[in-house]
Amino acid sequence: MTQTPPTSLPDWLRPLADLLGSVEAEQLAPRFPHPPADARPAAVLMLFSEGERGRELLLTERAATLRNHAGQISFPGGKQDDTDRDPVHTALREAEEEVGLDPSEVVVFGTLPTLWLPPSNHAVTPVLGYWTNPHPLTAHSPDEVEQVLPTSLDLLLDPERRFSVVHPSGWTGPAFDIGAETPLWGFTAGIISRLFERLGWERPWDATRTRPLPE
Numbered sequence: 001m002t003q004t005p006p007t008s009l010p011d012w013l014r015p016l017a018d019l020l021g022s023v024e025a026e027q028l029a030p031r032f033p034h035p036p037a038d039a040r041p042a043a044v045l046m047l048f049s050e051g052e053r054g055r056e057l058l059l060t061e062r063a064a065t066l067r068n069h070a071g072q073i074s075f076p077g078g079k080q081d082d083t084d085r086d087p088v089h090t091a092l093r094e095a096e097e098e099v100g101l102d103p104s105e106v107v108v109f110g111t112l113p114t115l116w117l118p119p120s121n122h123a124v125t126p127v128l129g130y131w132t133n134p135h136p137l138t139a140h141s142p143d144e145v146e147q148v149l150p151t152s153l154d155l156l157l158d159p160e161r162r163f164s165v166v167h168p169s170g171w172t173g174p175a176f177d178i179g180a181e182t183p184l185w186g187f188t189a190g191i192i193s194r195l196f197e198r199l200g201w202e203r204p205w206d207a208t209r210t211r212p213l214p215e
Contacts, residue, residue, distance in 0.1 A: 025113035035116035035123035042122040043087035044077030049131035055153040061146040087125035099137040159205035
Protein backbone atom coordinates (compact mmCIF):
# COMPACT_ATOMS: atom_id res chain seq x y z
CA MET A 1 0.00 0.00 0.00
CA THR A 2 1.20 3.51 -0.83
CA GLN A 3 -0.27 6.93 -0.24
CA THR A 4 0.00 9.25 -3.19
CA PRO A 5 -0.67 12.83 -4.24
CA PRO A 6 -3.52 13.42 -6.71
CA THR A 7 -1.10 14.00 -9.60
CA SER A 8 -0.22 10.31 -9.73
CA LEU A 9 -3.86 9.21 -10.04
CA PRO A 10 -5.71 8.81 -13.35
CA ASP A 11 -7.25 12.06 -14.54
CA TRP A 12 -10.81 10.98 -13.78
CA LEU A 13 -10.02 10.39 -10.08
CA ARG A 14 -8.19 13.65 -9.45
CA PRO A 15 -11.38 15.66 -8.81
CA LEU A 16 -12.24 13.21 -6.05
CA ALA A 17 -8.82 13.57 -4.45
CA ASP A 18 -9.11 17.36 -4.71
CA LEU A 19 -12.52 17.29 -3.01
CA LEU A 20 -11.31 15.54 0.13
CA GLY A 21 -10.18 18.71 1.86
CA SER A 22 -13.61 20.32 1.67
CA VAL A 23 -16.25 17.60 1.94
CA GLU A 24 -18.04 17.53 5.31
CA ALA A 25 -19.82 14.77 7.19
CA GLU A 26 -23.17 16.59 6.95
CA GLN A 27 -22.91 16.48 3.16
CA LEU A 28 -22.49 12.70 3.09
CA ALA A 29 -24.83 11.65 5.91
CA PRO A 30 -27.22 14.52 6.69
CA ARG A 31 -29.36 12.51 9.15
CA PHE A 32 -26.59 11.00 11.28
CA PRO A 33 -23.31 12.76 10.47
CA HIS A 34 -21.47 12.54 13.78
CA PRO A 35 -20.88 9.37 15.82
CA PRO A 36 -21.56 9.45 19.56
CA ALA A 37 -18.70 8.95 21.99
CA ASP A 38 -19.50 5.28 22.53
CA ALA A 39 -19.51 4.34 18.82
CA ARG A 40 -17.04 1.60 17.87
CA PRO A 41 -14.35 2.56 15.31
CA ALA A 42 -14.58 0.91 11.90
CA ALA A 43 -13.44 1.55 8.33
CA VAL A 44 -14.49 0.63 4.79
CA LEU A 45 -12.52 0.67 1.56
CA MET A 46 -13.96 2.64 -1.33
CA LEU A 47 -11.76 1.11 -4.04
CA PHE A 48 -11.74 2.44 -7.60
CA SER A 49 -10.07 0.78 -10.56
CA GLU A 50 -9.83 0.93 -14.34
CA GLY A 51 -9.41 -2.15 -16.49
CA GLU A 52 -10.74 -3.89 -19.56
CA ARG A 53 -14.33 -3.28 -18.44
CA GLY A 54 -13.73 0.42 -17.76
CA ARG A 55 -13.96 2.32 -14.48
CA GLU A 56 -15.23 0.29 -11.53
CA LEU A 57 -15.97 0.49 -7.82
CA LEU A 58 -15.51 -2.62 -5.67
CA LEU A 59 -18.62 -3.72 -3.77
CA THR A 60 -19.56 -6.88 -1.90
CA GLU A 61 -22.75 -8.62 -0.89
CA ARG A 62 -22.71 -9.32 2.83
CA ALA A 63 -23.52 -12.79 4.11
CA ALA A 64 -27.16 -13.39 5.00
CA THR A 65 -26.18 -14.80 8.40
CA LEU A 66 -24.53 -11.63 9.75
CA ARG A 67 -26.02 -9.93 12.80
CA ASN A 68 -25.95 -6.44 11.26
CA HIS A 69 -26.72 -5.39 7.67
CA ALA A 70 -27.17 -9.01 6.55
CA GLY A 71 -27.48 -9.46 2.79
CA GLN A 72 -26.82 -5.81 2.02
CA ILE A 73 -24.42 -4.57 -0.63
CA SER A 74 -21.52 -2.69 0.89
CA PHE A 75 -17.88 -1.73 0.64
CA PRO A 76 -15.31 -4.17 2.04
CA GLY A 77 -14.54 -3.27 5.63
CA GLY A 78 -15.30 -3.82 9.27
CA LYS A 79 -14.54 -2.89 12.84
CA GLN A 80 -11.12 -1.72 13.97
CA ASP A 81 -8.94 -4.26 15.77
CA ASP A 82 -6.74 -3.29 18.70
CA THR A 83 -3.68 -3.99 16.54
CA ASP A 84 -4.77 -1.73 13.67
CA ARG A 85 -2.67 1.41 13.34
CA ASP A 86 -5.38 3.60 11.80
CA PRO A 87 -8.51 3.45 9.58
CA VAL A 88 -6.38 2.79 6.49
CA HIS A 89 -4.89 -0.27 8.13
CA THR A 90 -8.36 -1.45 9.17
CA ALA A 91 -9.87 -1.03 5.70
CA LEU A 92 -7.02 -2.78 3.90
CA ARG A 93 -6.84 -5.62 6.43
CA GLU A 94 -10.56 -6.23 6.20
CA ALA A 95 -10.50 -6.17 2.40
CA GLU A 96 -7.65 -8.69 2.36
CA GLU A 97 -9.51 -10.97 4.78
CA GLU A 98 -12.87 -10.68 3.04
CA VAL A 99 -11.98 -10.80 -0.66
CA GLY A 100 -8.24 -11.52 -0.86
CA LEU A 101 -7.22 -8.03 -2.00
CA ASP A 102 -3.45 -7.51 -1.90
CA PRO A 103 -2.82 -4.26 0.04
CA SER A 104 0.39 -3.66 -1.93
CA GLU A 105 -1.75 -3.13 -5.05
CA VAL A 106 -3.77 -0.31 -3.46
CA VAL A 107 -2.85 3.35 -3.74
CA VAL A 108 -4.58 5.10 -0.83
CA PHE A 109 -5.26 8.75 -1.63
CA GLY A 110 -7.30 9.91 1.33
CA THR A 111 -10.23 9.40 3.67
CA LEU A 112 -13.71 10.82 4.00
CA PRO A 113 -15.11 12.17 7.28
CA THR A 114 -15.96 9.53 9.86
CA LEU A 115 -19.71 8.83 9.79
CA TRP A 116 -22.13 7.21 12.20
CA LEU A 117 -23.82 3.91 11.32
CA PRO A 118 -26.62 3.77 13.94
CA PRO A 119 -27.87 0.15 13.57
CA SER A 120 -24.47 -1.25 14.61
CA ASN A 121 -23.25 1.91 16.42
CA HIS A 122 -20.04 2.09 14.40
CA ALA A 123 -18.01 5.19 13.64
CA VAL A 124 -17.07 4.41 10.03
CA THR A 125 -14.19 6.04 8.18
CA PRO A 126 -14.36 5.54 4.38
CA VAL A 127 -10.86 5.05 2.96
CA LEU A 128 -10.36 5.95 -0.70
CA GLY A 129 -8.08 3.83 -2.84
CA TYR A 130 -7.05 3.19 -6.44
CA TRP A 131 -6.40 -0.43 -7.41
CA THR A 132 -3.37 -0.62 -9.68
CA ASN A 133 -3.78 -4.25 -10.78
CA PRO A 134 -7.49 -5.11 -11.04
CA HIS A 135 -8.29 -8.80 -11.45
CA PRO A 136 -11.11 -11.13 -10.37
CA LEU A 137 -11.57 -11.56 -6.62
CA THR A 138 -13.56 -14.12 -4.68
CA ALA A 139 -15.12 -14.23 -1.24
CA HIS A 140 -12.37 -15.41 1.16
CA SER A 141 -14.57 -15.18 4.24
CA PRO A 142 -17.97 -16.77 3.48
CA ASP A 143 -19.13 -15.97 7.01
CA GLU A 144 -18.90 -12.30 6.06
CA VAL A 145 -19.15 -12.05 2.26
CA GLU A 146 -21.58 -13.83 -0.05
CA GLN A 147 -20.06 -12.53 -3.30
CA VAL A 148 -17.76 -9.89 -4.75
CA LEU A 149 -19.42 -7.31 -6.99
CA PRO A 150 -17.06 -5.18 -9.10
CA THR A 151 -19.48 -2.51 -10.31
CA SER A 152 -19.14 -0.26 -13.34
CA LEU A 153 -19.19 3.47 -12.63
CA ASP A 154 -21.20 3.92 -15.84
CA LEU A 155 -23.86 1.64 -14.33
CA LEU A 156 -23.89 3.58 -11.06
CA LEU A 157 -24.26 6.83 -13.00
CA ASP A 158 -27.01 5.52 -15.30
CA PRO A 159 -30.18 7.55 -14.50
CA GLU A 160 -32.35 4.53 -15.31
CA ARG A 161 -30.65 2.61 -12.49
CA ARG A 162 -31.42 5.26 -9.88
CA PHE A 163 -34.40 5.26 -7.53
CA SER A 164 -35.27 5.68 -3.86
CA VAL A 165 -36.19 2.87 -1.48
CA VAL A 166 -38.97 3.35 1.05
CA HIS A 167 -38.66 1.64 4.43
CA PRO A 168 -41.83 0.46 6.22
CA SER A 169 -41.10 3.18 8.81
CA GLY A 170 -41.43 5.82 6.10
CA TRP A 171 -37.69 6.46 5.77
CA THR A 172 -36.65 7.09 2.16
CA GLY A 173 -33.09 6.85 0.85
CA PRO A 174 -31.08 6.62 -2.37
CA ALA A 175 -30.69 3.30 -4.13
CA PHE A 176 -29.13 1.78 -7.25
CA ASP A 177 -30.03 -1.25 -9.37
CA ILE A 178 -26.64 -2.86 -10.00
CA GLY A 179 -28.01 -6.08 -11.43
CA ALA A 180 -27.90 -8.03 -8.17
CA GLU A 181 -30.89 -9.62 -6.48
CA THR A 182 -30.74 -6.94 -3.79
CA PRO A 183 -30.47 -3.24 -4.67
CA LEU A 184 -27.64 -1.12 -3.38
CA TRP A 185 -29.18 1.02 -0.62
CA GLY A 186 -28.57 2.28 2.91
CA PHE A 187 -25.27 3.64 4.22
CA THR A 188 -23.21 2.64 1.17
CA ALA A 189 -25.68 3.98 -1.38
CA GLY A 190 -25.92 7.23 0.55
CA ILE A 191 -22.17 7.81 0.44
CA ILE A 192 -21.96 6.99 -3.27
CA SER A 193 -24.96 9.11 -4.19
CA ARG A 194 -23.97 12.20 -2.24
CA LEU A 195 -20.29 11.99 -3.11
CA PHE A 196 -21.01 11.65 -6.84
CA GLU A 197 -23.39 14.59 -6.59
CA ARG A 198 -20.69 16.72 -4.94
CA LEU A 199 -18.24 15.73 -7.69
CA GLY A 200 -20.65 16.74 -10.43
CA TRP A 201 -20.70 13.16 -11.75
CA GLU A 202 -24.40 12.61 -11.10
CA ARG A 203 -26.70 12.64 -14.13
CA PRO A 204 -30.28 13.91 -13.83
CA TRP A 205 -32.63 11.13 -12.77
CA ASP A 206 -36.27 10.80 -11.73
CA ALA A 207 -36.18 11.50 -7.99
CA THR A 208 -39.88 10.62 -7.69
CA ARG A 209 -39.21 6.99 -8.65
CA THR A 210 -39.52 4.83 -5.53
CA ARG A 211 -39.57 1.14 -4.65
CA PRO A 212 -40.45 -0.56 -1.36
CA LEU A 213 -37.48 -1.87 0.58
CA PRO A 214 -37.06 -5.62 -0.13
CA GLU A 215 -37.51 -8.08 2.71
